[in-house]
Structures are given as C-alpha cells and as structure tokens.
Amino acid sequence: MAAALFDADGCLSPRGFAQISAAPPGRAPAELAAHLAGCARCQRRLLVAALPSGTPSPRRPPPPLWRTGVAVVVCLLLVVMAMVLTQVLRAPR
C-alpha cells in the first residue's frame, strides 16, 4: 500500500498527495507527513498544487517610480524637520 503513495524517486505520488489533501489537519498518515516535512521538492509541489490554476505569480509588481520619489522626499523632509527642531530646542533663551 505504501509503495503506491511514493513514486520511483521516493517522493510522494499523486495518490500520496491526494491522501494528504483528503486528511483532516494534523491527521495525515505519519509516513507521508514525515516525508513531506523533510522534502523540499514535495513541499514545493504541494504548494503549487494548492494555488488556483491561472493565478499569476504572487510577486507584486514594483511601485511606480513617482511613488518611490515621493517616499524619498517625505523621508528627507522628516529628517530636515528633526534637525530644525533639534536646533530650536538647543537654542539658548
């Protein structure tokens, strides 16, 4: 029985994946769960299979350049304000 759950490379077969997917959380067969815990290839395959088909890459596109510029300018403005505030607080009265 266990042989059908693993393929020739020793990784989970489609039937093994189906059995893990069908099991309630925390109740997957110990042999399959032990292999999955230690095998990056099977973890990757399981995660890819869990994504809805046609889903674009989860990586988000970079923000527009103008937004990055605004963030930099705001940061510089905050630094200048902190420097001015430091001078004002240090000034002798």
Ligand SMILES: [Zn+2]
């Ligand atoms: Zn594996």
